[in-house]
Amino acid sequence: MEMTELREELIESIEAHYEKRELSEIKLILSELNPADIAEILEDFPDNQRLLFFRLLSKEDAADTFVELDPDIQESLIHKISDTELREVLDELYIDDAVDIIEEMPATLVKRILKNTDSETRRSINALLKYPDDSAGSIMTPEFVDLKKGMTVEDAFKRIRRTGVDKETIYTCYVTDESRHLLGVTTVKELLIHDYDDIIEDFMETNVIYVNTLDDQELAAQQLQKYDFLALPVVDMEERLVGIITVDDAFDVIQEENTEDIQKMNAMLPTEKTYLKTSVFETWKSRFPWLLLLMVSATFTGSIITGFEEKLKALTILTAFIPMLMDTGGNSGGQASVTIIRAMSLGEVGFRDYFRVIWKEIRVGFYCGLSLAAVNFIKIWVVDKTLFKNDEITLLVDLAICLTLVIEIVFAKFIGCSLPMLAKKIGFDPAVMSSPFITTIVDAISLLVFFGISSAVIPGLS
Amino acid sequence: MEMTELREELIESIEAHYEKRELSEIKLILSELNPADIAEILEDFPDNQRLLFFRLLSKEDAADTFVELDPDIQESLIHKISDTELREVLDELYIDDAVDIIEEMPATLVKRILKNTDSETRRSINALLKYPDDSAGSIMTPEFVDLKKGMTVEDAFKRIRRTGVDKETIYTCYVTDESRHLLGVTTVKELLIHDYDDIIEDFMETNVIYVNTLDDQELAAQQLQKYDFLALPVVDMEERLVGIITVDDAFDVIQEENTEDIQKMNAMLPTEKTYLKTSVFETWKSRFPWLLLLMVSATFTGSIITGFEEKLKALTILTAFIPMLMDTGGNSGGQASVTIIRAMSLGEVGFRDYFRVIWKEIRVGFYCGLSLAAVNFIKIWVVDKTLFKNDEITLLVDLAICLTLVIEIVFAKFIGCSLPMLAKKIGFDPAVMSSPFITTIVDAISLLVFFGISSAVIPGLS
Numbered sequence: 053m054e055m056t057e058l059r060e061e062l063i064e065s066i067e068a069h070y071e072k073r074e075l076s077e078i079k080l081i082l083s084e085l086n087p088a089d090i091a092e093i094l095e096d097f098p099d100n101q102r103l104l105f106f107r108l109l110s111k112e113d114a115a116d117t118f119v120e121l122d123p124d125i126q127e128s129l130i131h132k133i134s135d136t137e138l139r140e141v142l143d144e145l146y147i148d149d150a151v152d153i154i155e156e157m158p159a160t161l162v163k164r165i166l167k168n169t170d171s172e173t174r175r176s177i178n179a180l181l182k183y184p185d186d187s188a189g190s191i192m193t194p195e196f197v198d199l200k201k202g203m204t205v206e207d208a209f210k211r212i213r214r215t216g217v218d219k220e221t222i223y224t225c226y227v228t229d230e231s232r233h234l235l236g237v238t239t240v241k242e243l244l245i246h247d248y249d250d251i252i253e254d255f256m257e258t259n260v261i262y263v264n265t266l267d268d269q270e271l272a273a274q275q276l277q278k279y280d281f282l283a284l285p286v287v288d289m290e291e292r293l294v295g296i297i298t299v300d301d302a303f304d305v306i307q308e309e310n311t312e313d314i315q316k317m318n319a320m321l322p323t324e325k326t327y328l329k330t331s332v333f334e335t336w337k338s339r340f341p342w343l344l345l346l347m348v349s350a351t352f353t354g355s356i357i358t359g360f361e362e363k364l365k366a367l368t369i370l371t372a373f374i375p376m377l378m379d380t381g382g383n384s385g386g387q388a389s390v391t392i393i394r395a396m397s398l399g400e401v402g403f404r405d406y407f408r409v410i411w412k413e414i415r416v417g418f419y420c421g422l423s424l425a426a427v428n429f430i431k432i433w434v435v436d437k438t439l440f441k442n443d444e445i446t447l448l449v450d451l452a453i454c455l456t457l458v459i460e461i462v463f464a465k466f467i468g469c470s471l472p473m474l475a476k477k478i479g480f481d482p483a484v485m486s487s488p489f490i491t492t493i494v495d496a497i498s499l500l501v502f503f504g505i506s507s508a509v510i511p512g513l514s
Numbered sequence: 515m516e517m518t519e520l521r522e523e524l525i526e527s528i529e530a531h532y533e534k535r536e537l538s539e540i541k542l543i544l545s546e547l548n549p550a551d552i553a554e555i556l557e558d559f560p561d562n563q564r565l566l567f568f569r570l571l572s573k574e575d576a577a578d579t580f581v582e583l584d585p586d587i588q589e590s591l592i593h594k595i596s597d598t599e600l601r602e603v604l605d606e607l608y609i610d611d612a613v614d615i616i617e618e619m620p621a622t623l624v625k626r627i628l629k630n631t632d633s634e635t636r637r638s639i640n641a642l643l644k645y646p647d648d649s650a651g652s653i654m655t656p657e658f659v660d661l662k663k664g665m666t667v668e669d670a671f672k673r674i675r676r677t678g679v680d681k682e683t684i685y686t687c688y689v690t691d692e693s694r695h696l697l698g699v700t701t702v703k704e705l706l707i708h709d710y711d712d713i714i715e716d717f718m719e720t721n722v723i724y725v726n727t728l729d730d731q732e733l734a735a736q737q738l739q740k741y742d743f744l745a746l747p748v749v750d751m752e753e754r755l756v757g758i759i760t761v762d763d764a765f766d767v768i769q770e771e772n773t774e775d776i777q778k779m780n781a782m783l784p785t786e787k788t789y790l791k792t793s794v795f796e797t798w799k800s801r802f803p804w805l806l807l808l809m810v811s812a813t814f815t816g817s818i819i820t821g822f823e824e825k826l827k828a829l830t831i832l833t834a835f836i837p838m839l840m841d842t843g844g845n846s847g848g849q850a851s852v853t854i855i856r857a858m859s860l861g862e863v864g865f866r867d868y869f870r871v872i873w874k875e876i877r878v879g880f881y882c883g884l885s886l887a888a889v890n891f892i893k894i895w896v897v898d899k900t901l902f903k904n905d906e907i908t909l910l911v912d913l914a915i916c917l918t919l920v921i922e923i924v925f926a927k928f929i930g931c932s933l934p935m936l937a938k939k940i941g942f943d944p945a946v947m948s949s950p951f952i953t954t955i956v957d958a959i960s961l962l963v964f965f966g967i968s969s970a971v972i973p974g975l976s
Contacts (some may be wrong), residue, residue, distance in 0.1 A: 084721045088740050155630055158616050162928050222703050223744075224684050241684050244675050258889075259546045277769070280762040282744065299761050300742040303768070307739070310772045311856055314779070317854040318949060319845050327857035332874055336881045339849050346845050351893070353837035361830045368823045371833060375815035375957055378837065382844075383781050383808050383950050387801050390780040393775055395789035405790060414793055419798045424809055431813070439939055448710060487780060487949060488845050495837055 055448065059089070063096055070101065079108040087113055091120035115144030122155035123465045130161055139168045146220045146280075147173065147195035148301065153181045175400040189265030191305060192295030201235055201253035205246050211242070221298050224283040226255050232292040234260055234285055264286050265294060268373040270309050273302035274399060286471045310383040312396055316483035317390060319346060341473050342488065349492040354376075358466050363503070363513050369444035371507060376428075376500070381460040382422060385488030386411050388468030393482050396472065402479050409469050417465030422459035429454045452502075452509045459505075460498040467493055522550070525558055532563065536625065541570040547574055553582035565594050575607030584791065585618035592623055595861045601630040610655035611636065613642045642757075650734040651727030653759030654748045655766060657688040662717035663697055667708050674702070682759050686745040693865050694754040696722055696747055722954050727756060735764035736861060744759050775859055778945035779852060783810060804950065805879045811954040815840075818961045825965070825975050830908035832968060835915050836961070838890075843922040843960040846882060848949030850875050850930030855944050858934065865939050871931050879927030883920035914968045921967075922960040929955055 062081065069077040082105065084089055090113065094102045106129060111511050118126060118141050128140060142150060142165065150169070154177065155161050166174050174195050183189030193261050199208050208225065216222040223412075227236040236256035246255060262285040263272045275301060276284045282338055283296045312322040319342035327499060330338075357364070357374075364371055392409060395401035401409060429450055437445040468490050472482035524543065531539040543565065544552055552575065556564050568591060580588060580603050592600060604612060612631070616639065617625050629635050637658050645651030659681055662669050670687065678684040686892065687705075689698040698718035708717060724747040725734045738746045738761055745758045761942060774784040781804035785792050792800075819826070819836075826833055854871060857863040863871060891912055899907040930952050934944035969975050 086723060086741055160544040209887045211864050216703065217707055241678065244684070253895045263550060279548055303739050303765060314776065314852060314856050318848050320849050322761065326862040327853060328863060328870065332877045335878045340882055340885055341880065343842060343845055343882055343886055344889060347838060347890065350838040354834040357837065358834040364833065365827060365830060368827060370828065372820040374814040374836065375819065375840065376809055376812040378840065379812040379954060379957065380805060380809045383805055386780050386950065387782050390776060391789060394776050397786060399555055401790060402789040408790065415794045416801065419794065420805055424805055427806060427810065460669055488848065495841065503762065512541055
């Protein structure tokens with residue numbers, strides 16, 4: 053909240069200066085802000101003012117701010133700036149950021165961007181663009197500090213001082229041989245601890261943890277988090293070091309993947325843009341397919357009711373308990389599925405734990421069912437029968453409802469934990485096997501159990 | 515999958531060496547692993563073997579591995595090791611890690627742990643223990659590199675070399691005055707770029723972004739991510755620098771908060787342990803309260819049906835559409851609520867966007883409703899009426915169902931986006947205003963709309 057207020061104050065003050073044409077004041081304000089904040093502020097201004105303010109930024113700030121802007125704003129800025137300005141921005145960008153930007157641009161702009169980079173950068177960008185979406189290769193940067201094993205600490209620092217300015221991180225240094233195979237890794241902290249004439253080979257860490265260019269970006273992010281690294285090396289098929297993934301990119305990957313999982317878990321197709329930037333039509337497109345599928349599935353549940361229609365006419369009070377039984381079953385199954393999906397995505401649970409998980413969920417389901425049934429039994433007897441004097445309720449009706457609860461919850465927990473694990477086993481995304489989908493299945497099962505038990509237990513319904 | 519296989523191979527080979535009492539071989543295997551991996555392997559062995567293997571680790575590895583172990587395993591290890599061994603582990607720990615461990619231990623062990631730390635560390639630990647759970651202060655570490663503004667680059671490197679070994683990160687250095695007020699910040703990268711006799715004050719960044727000890731840890735993590743920092747300074751009420759939060763801790767906070775949000779969004783109380791470590795009873799405890807609350811709420815939905823009982827008897831086919839209408843309403847509302855909760859937790863949407871969000875959701879709801887109603891209208895007419903020759907279905911019945919769909923979905927989207935925003939506004943956690951809760955409310959509204967429209971439109975029901 054404070055942040056927003058601060059930003060609004062800044063925007064007002066910039067507007068005031070703008071009206072008085074005090075551009076140097078605006079320049080001063082912007083120069084004191086972090087690029088992430090400058091970007092947020094620029095996004096609040098119309099195109100022409102934004103361009104004007106963007107041109108007030110230092111070369112370095114301009115590039116760093118550019119990276120933080122929304123793709124559509126980046127696009128409109130590129131359209132308006134000259135080739136020289138564009139080249140200056142591109143010169144300052146890290147290659148992985150340049151790739152991120154290019155991936156969002158229309159083909160004509162991509163051409164113009166590539167035309168304005170030097171040939172080496174262009175080659176690197178083109179190489180990175182070839183990696184599949186969501187692969188480790190697609191988020192790595194080829195700019196890292198590489199050292200040779202025979203170097204002394206002094207050599208290493210010289211090399212870092214000479215080449216480090218343009219690297220996204222200099223703190224983790226990789227030791228490679230002539231054919232770029234990864235031999236070891238060390239850090240600037242290690243270098244600072246050792247004497248100037250110590251040889252890198254003598255203290256570098258040789259058990260290097262790395263990922264492959266084609267590994268999933270989520271795996272890379274998880275490894276980085278697990279080992280508390282600032283950067284993770286990425287090797288190609290021939291085990292040659294081709295890039296690194298830095299912790300800030302891993303952080304973004306984790307947040308993206310979390311958002312994607314949450315969307316899938318709740319019956320939506322993932323969208324990449326932020327909520328307010330997604331158009332009504334795009335939002336509709338991400339939500340309609342699942343709603344349709346689930347609606348059609350739910351009509352099967354309806355036909356179960358139709359099949360039982362005659363008996364429901366004989367004892368209409370049963371209808372009144374359908375929502376409660378359906379909701380409770382759905383919620384129970386949803387709890388299990390969401391828990392398992394999350395545990396799998398954090399790497400806590402794998403298919404090897406299948407039977408352990410099922411056995412646990414069945415027990416949890418049994419206890420949940422039993423405790424809810426107990427509450428429900430008393431509630432039906434005291435409130436519905438005694439208080440509201442509903443004569444249709446008999447001991448057997450009450451029992452049938454509560455027995456249904458126990459059985460359906462055990463079923464719900466079983467299905468809720470099984471489906472995501474099986475989905476993953478056969479190569480599907482477990483996140484779609486979540487609450488809404490489970491609910492639809494559990495609904496049908498709950499009704500079948502309810503009508504089955506009622507028919508068996510309540511005289512006059514069989 | 516590969517990782518798991520690798521780990522299992524390692525465990526088998528350690529077991530084989532253990533049977534032949536080849537402890538030096540085991541020592542060699544362990545010494546080549548990363549502490550995070552050693553911890554995973556140790557957790558697979560029984561207490562006595564674990565202690566034996568733990569004692570094979572180097573001092574530094576022992577401490578780093580200890581941090582990665584589960585709290586209950588840490589506890590049993592502390593019980594078994596001598597005071598000397600405990601002191602060695604504690605000496606190597608970063609203070610924030612020591613605090614994390616202490617927070618999970620029973621009081622008697624805490625005493626023993628504190629007794630085995632030097633008085634300065636003990637003071638720091640006690641100070642950190644006082645910060646509220648989930649505050650920035652509770653996850654910070656007081657060990658950081660502080661410089662004075664008059665220092666040269668050479669002085670700075672000398673200081674880092676002398677004091678840096680024990681710091682969790684040395685890459686971000688903070689410039690403070692005599693009363694520990696934060697004057698500026700610089701990085702080792704900056705230091706390496708500058709000449710040895712440059713003065714820190716001349717190039718340090720003075721616009722420092724920081725958080726307060728009492729700020730939410732999630733805010734701190736978000737700031738760190740937004741600005742791509744490796745560490746974020748934390749100041750006390752008097753604006754004195756008291757600690758820093760490192761990126762690896764921020765990473766963990768984000769994952770924890772995501773898990774917590776996902777649990778709350780799906781009607782569970784948050785649990786801190788991983789899935790397989792949570793007992794059946796604890797899992798039951800986290801799931802039962804919400805199931806109970808939602809079950810009781812759903813009985814109100816049931817009583818809406820009871821109130822309409824007589825009319826349902828006259829036209830039983832309506833009952834068959836209740837599951838479809840309830841599920842679709844619930845899913846639509848759930849989509850909206852989850853989207854908004856996530857957007858709020860990522861800081862993309864705030865209460866200032868309230869009307870913009872509602873207006874968007876109403877339109878999305880209208881289009882979703884319209885498209886689903888169209889599909890449904892045709893399906894009822896072609897499948898239910900023509901194919902299955904259900905005579906109860908008339909044009910007006912079909913219309914009543916489809917009109918209900920449109921209205922309920924608009925309502926569901928409106929409620930789904932409103933409740934989380936309002937909850938946050940009045941200080942509640944928006945995540946609990948999620949699918950299951952929204953479903954229950956939308957269920958009741960859907961039925962009221964359905965019965966209302968049916969009564970109005972279908973002759974013989976009014």
